[in-house]
């Protein structure tokens with residue numbers, strides 16, 4: 001074998017190595033660019049935009065005490081809006097909330113479930129006191145003047161409306177209302193929400209993961 005073909009082979013090898021090296025470099029660069037773009041496009045990375053739910057309120061609790069959001073500071077509020085005459089949604093939610101509280105163990109001390117009445121006309125503090133006692137000792141019932149309720153519901157983006165009885169019985173009305181259950185952090189800021197379909201197990205697990 002002459003020297004010439006050997007030289008050609010080694011040169012070919014060198015060229016091939018350089019080509020592989022360049023290809024690898026290009027691949028790394030492309031992957032880096034794609035990864036960076038994905039990060040930039042994703043709304044879930046970095047600081048998430050703050051959800052504007054909740055805020056100041058002034059209401060009366062089921063013991064007749066005047067309270068504001070400051071009275072619950074340092075505790076997470078599991079807050080939802082309803083009324084004691086509610087035939088289905090509210091009792092179901094309160095049952096699941098009560099069971100979730102029991103599943104929280106020692107963490108339950110840091111959570112206060114709150115029912116804000118959207119029916120202040122019938123839900124006096126006394127009526128609320130009797131009602132919440134059926135569910136869990138930690139549940140706080142809140143009511144107030146129609147204006148106070150309106151302000152609070154607005155802060156929590158809750159809808160409610162009176163549905164008058166077809167037979168004209170003015171005391172037998174129902175209240176149509178949003179049924180979302182909010183979990184507000186110890187700083188009063190929105191953490192997450194649950195629906196009336198959320199079972200106690202799921203609710204407790206989520207609360208544990210967030211507090």
Ligand SMILES: [Cu+2]
Pocket residue numbers: 081082083086087088089090091177
């Ligand atoms: Cu209800």
